[in-house]
Amino acid sequence: MISFRSLFASAWMGIQHDLAWTYPPVSLALQVVAPFASAMTVSMIYWFGSSNSGPGVLFNPTQLAYVLVGSTLYAHVAAYAWVPTVAIAEGKNLSVFQHIYLTARSTALYVAGRALSSFAISVTTSIAALAAAYYVLGSFLSTTVPLTVTPVTALMLGIALVADIPAALGLGYLLGAYSLYASKFEWSLPGYVAGLLMVFSGALFPPSILPYPVSVGATYLPFTQFIAAARVAIVPGVSGNYLYSLSLCVLGGAIFLVVGLAVYFAAEKKARKDGVIDRRMA
Amino acid sequence: METRPWLRTMKARALVRLWSIFGERLWIVVNMGFPILSSLALSLLYYSIGATGYIGFAILGGVMVAFWGNVLWSMASQFNWDKQEGLFEIYLTSPASLSAILIGMSFGGIIGTAPSAAMVIGIGWVLFHPVVAASWGAVLLTFLLTLVSLYAMGMTLSSLYLTYGREAESMNNVLQEPVSMVSGLYFPAIGGASPFPFAIQAVASLIPLTIGMDALRKSLFRGMDVGSIWPSLVTLAVMAVIFLVISNFALKALENRGRRDGTIAVRIR
Numbered sequence: 001m002i003s004f005r006s007l008f009a010s011a012w013m014g015i016q017h018d019l020a021w022t023y024p025p026v027s028l029a030l031q032v033v034a035p036f037a038s039a040m041t042v043s044m045i046y047w048f049g050s051s052n053s054g055p056g057v058l059f060n061p062t063q064l065a066y067v068l069v070g071s072t073l074y075a076h077v078a079a080y081a082w083v084p085t086v087a088i089a090e091g092k093n094l095s096v097f098q099h100i101y102l103t104a105r106s107t108a109l110y111v112a113g114r115a116l117s118s119f120a121i122s123v124t125t126s127i128a129a130l131a132a133a134y135y136v137l138g139s140f141l142s143t144t145v146p147l148t149v150t151p152v153t154a155l156m157l158g159i160a161l162v163a164d165i166p167a168a169l170g171l172g173y174l175l176g177a178y179s180l181y182a183s184k185f186e187w188s189l190p191g192y193v194a195g196l197l198m199v200f201s202g203a204l205f206p207p208s209i210l211p212y213p214v215s216v217g218a219t220y221l222p223f224t225q226f227i228a229a230a231r232v233a234i235v236p237g238v239s240g241n242y243l244y245s246l247s248l249c250v251l252g253g254a255i256f257l258v259v260g261l262a263v264y265f266a267a268e269k270k271a272r273k274d275g276v277i278d279r280r281m282a
Numbered sequence: 283m284e285t286r287p288w289l290r291t292m293k294a295r296a297l298v299r300l301w302s303i304f305g306e307r308l309w310i311v312v313n314m315g316f317p318i319l320s321s322l323a324l325s326l327l328y329y330s331i332g333a334t335g336y337i338g339f340a341i342l343g344g345v346m347v348a349f350w351g352n353v354l355w356s357m358a359s360q361f362n363w364d365k366q367e368g369l370f371e372i373y374l375t376s377p378a379s380l381s382a383i384l385i386g387m388s389f390g391g392i393i394g395t396a397p398s399a400a401m402v403i404g405i406g407w408v409l410f411h412p413v414v415a416a417s418w419g420a421v422l423l424t425f426l427l428t429l430v431s432l433y434a435m436g437m438t439l440s441s442l443y444l445t446y447g448r449e450a451e452s453m454n455n456v457l458q459e460p461v462s463m464v465s466g467l468y469f470p471a472i473g474g475a476s477p478f479p480f481a482i483q484a485v486a487s488l489i490p491l492t493i494g495m496d497a498l499r500k501s502l503f504r505g506m507d508v509g510s511i512w513p514s515l516v517t518l519a520v521m522a523v524i525f526l527v528i529s530n531f532a533l534k535a536l537e538n539r540g541r542r543d544g545t546i547a548v549r550i551r
Binding site for chain 2: 021022027030031033034035036037038040041042044045046047048049050052053056057063067140141185188191192194195196198199203204205206209210
């Protein structure tokens with residue numbers, strides 16, 4: 001049963017954990033640095049490659065916006081999808097997790113709360129990173145990055161961000177299930193997932209360039225459709241259908257969430273039974 | 283200072299690192315994940331825009347990001363984690379030299395990261411066949427000097443991180459991507475082809491990775507020999523010495539301050 005009080009308490013704990021280790025505005029500003037640098041890096045790779053490859057390859061500002069938006073949103077998904085893994089692994093390591101699993105609620109609520117708080121922080125930092133990269137790239141490359149920001153496009157982007165939550169939460173539960181039961185490699189798992197998202201989510205290039213049938217699988221990932229919908233919303237001239245991408249994102253997200261929860265509950269039940277849930281080293 | 287205990291300490295710490303990596307074979311595979319996938323994604327980005335001549339830059343970046351990640355997460359943060367685990371107290375109460383421990387950690391880290399780097403090269407080569415026009419002597423020398431100066435910087439960071447509590451991890455997160463960006467892991471960050479203004483190029487040049495990457499690209503893809511890139515090689519060697527001296531001083535100063543204030547072995551602040 002969903003308890004909004006528990007969910008809110010977990011989310012608040014997440015906010016405290018992620019922001020209150022120092023003065024919160026400083027902490028928030030520091031969290032903008034990584035997505036900003038990551039978005040700048042791939043945008044500059046695009047600029048360098050397209051400007052120095054001879055007459056057949058031309059620099060196209062719309063393509064720059066495509067890469068910039070994709071890389072920022074990929075970083076956003078990667079930032080909050082890995083929180084369940086870290087929340088559990090760190091909780092076990094610092095002996096916090098045992099206090100959570102002893103309560104009447106499932107730890108799934110705690111994980112959801114932590115992921116949602118991280119989502120809120122990540123939305124803020126990603127949008128700040130996108131805005132900063134927009135201005136800095138314009139200045140460095142002497143170009144205008146074509147982005148359309150109006151109340152309508154902002155609302156469309158906001159809806160796409162929310163539509164991706166089930167998919168990211170489902171992925172988080174799948175990774176969290178591993179962390180519940182194991183104490184090896186859990187810190188490296190998010191790196192793997194971030195790398196996989198970078199390749200298969202269409203963040204930097206269209207998934208159609210991947211070999212068949214990988215390209216088909218990558219195209220229908222909810223994360224790919226989320227980024228596609230967000231691009232249609234704010235990058236003028238990008239082809240695609242907003243509602244189609246949004247629908248596929250929600251549908252894929254629902255599947256991810258159901259599978260993720262099923263795996264997580266099974267792992268939690270087994271971990272309780274085997275007595276490894278509160279062990280630092282399972 | 284006696285040489286033998288120092289060398290034995292270094293060897294012992296290097297072996298611990300090597301055993302922790304190669305003793306668990308799955309770790310080798312796990313460590314390969316991010317460098318391979320990020321290198322693959324950025325190679326595909328170059329490929330998708332038709333800039334196939336620069337795919338080698340993305341592969342080289344993937345090789346060096348593995349070492350940079352190792353420096354940041356397994357060198358800079360290590361004493362901090364050792365402090366949390368209670369291991370640092372043992373270091374302090376033993377006659378072992380902290381510098382020897384750090385250098386041993388560096389040797390172990392370099393050898394332990396080598397499989398990831400090799401795998402990035404292998405996969406990149408098989409998938410993309412990047413065009414290489416190498417002066418291999420210069421490539422090898424540049425690579426070695428880059429690693430020495432990079433790990434010396436890691437030793438300096440490690441000593442500075444001793445003053446941090448839980449902030450250390452956040453500092454790593456703050457440093458990782460910006461340094462990857464300004465040092466030009468995947469595109470030229472200094473020189474005529476750089477997108478950065480002069481001031482940023484000047485600051486970036488204080489990071490060994492920037493100088494190393496620039497010299498590696500010149501020797502690997504443009505066939506420039508030692509005679510052509512010697513200023514970069516000298517700069518890397520000087521940086522290595524400077525970082526080693528700084529880390530030695532910083533370790534002693536922070537150890538003394540930590541002993542005096544009673545904070546050196548405090549696990550979590």
